[in-house]
Ligand SMILES: CC(C)(COP(=O)(O)OP(=O)(O)OC[C@H]1O[C@@H](n2cnc3c(N)ncnc32)[C@H](O)[C@@H]1OP(=O)(O)O)[C@@H](O)C(=O)NCCC(=O)NCCSC(=O)/C=C/c1ccc(O)c(O)c1
């Protein structure tokens with residue numbers, strides 16, 4: 001029988017080590033989030049303020065069915081410069097493939113703690129497969145209300161033998177179907193960086209490695225006290241995110257108030273059936289020398305429903321050195337970032353708690 005919360009002498013042991021996750025905690029039927037999940041006030045989402053945003057501040061939704069039309073390419077580049085975030089519709093990944101990956105996510109997280117804990121940091125047979133909770137529990141002063149499974153893609157063969165059986169086929173099918181979309185987006189984005197051809201070297205830098213995450217945010221008794229994912233920017237080049245119909249993803253945006261001053265606020269990304277959310281990550285911000293923006297985002301916890309999302313992070317290879325592209329600097333622009341080894345950048349990100357856009361300082365000159 002599951003323990004009741006007062007009997008949980010060691011919450012971290014139950015949630016992190018034993019593999020119960022926050023899902024296990026939610027299923028005990030706790031009435032209040034444990035203290036470890038209470039975020040400092042400045043990290044909680046002020047829902048009232050978020051609702052005050054002008055309605056014209058909506059991130060772009062780009063229809064990819066007219067691919068080949070110059071306007072589509074321009075709107076992708078504009079959105080990556082201005083917002084760092086946009087949604088795409090009619091992108092070619094079928095609804096069935098996307099639904100299957102959502103079903104597989106539920107199937108994985110519905111497995112027993114014993115099954116899931118085969119993939120914790122301590123137990124996983126490979127560091128390419130990791131099940132966990134929050135972001136970096138050993139480095140965080142407050143935890144996030146989220147469980148995840150993270151799968152680093154090396155080859156179909158490795159994935160077939162190492163990835164969890166509950167979701168590997170659906171994950172692979174989804175990644176395969178997303179491939180042409182990723183390539184189109186990269187080709188579009190490169191036009192504004194004076195890159196005319198994606199050769200082998202560029203292909204490695206832009207999409208040489210991929211990671212798929214499955215995020216599961218169980219219904220939370222005090223969503224206002226905690227957070228699903230804290231403020232961060234992704235360290236990828238691009239992220240393609242599939243979200244379900246619950247909502248809760250907010251993006252940092254700038255707007256002008258009644259006095260003409262620039263103010264910052266959080267804009268919601270509304271779920272659109274069949275759409276994918278695309279965002280620029282730090283590596284592309286670095287390679288574009290700051291032209292494309294890797295924008296801070298966060299996810300709120302939900303008081304009435306479970307939520308899931310499935311991001312594919314499109315990255316350089318860990319062994320690649322990343323820095324502003326030669327084509328970007330050709331015009332005489334001064335480099336704002338230095339060359340860094342992508343695996344060093346990744347390690348720096350994963351070894352600390354989420355802290356907004358601070359990871360980028362690692363690459364600043
Ligand atoms: C090649 C590997 C997979 C392994 O590294 P390697 O040096 O061979 O071995 P290792 O250091 O023992 O690897 C384990 C490391 O996994 C990394 N790791 C830590 N947390 C996680 C995690 N949540 N998910 C995946 N990996 C993690 C850490 O670097 C680990 O180190 P440690 O925690 O054991 O000290 C990888 O670390 C690497 O270099 N990858 C480069 C490409 C890559 O995957 N980049 C990351 C893109 S992900 C990205 O852009 C955003 C991710 C994100 C955002 C918000 C969230 O809330 C969130 O959960 C995740």
Ligand SMILES: O=C(O)CCC(=O)C(=O)O
Pocket residue numbers: 213215229234241243248249297298299308309311
């Ligand atoms: O769940 C979401 O909508 C976003 C998750 C996220 O930001 C991430 O996994 O990096």
Ligand SMILES: [Fe+2]
Pocket residue numbers: 232233234297
């Ligand atoms: Fe993210």
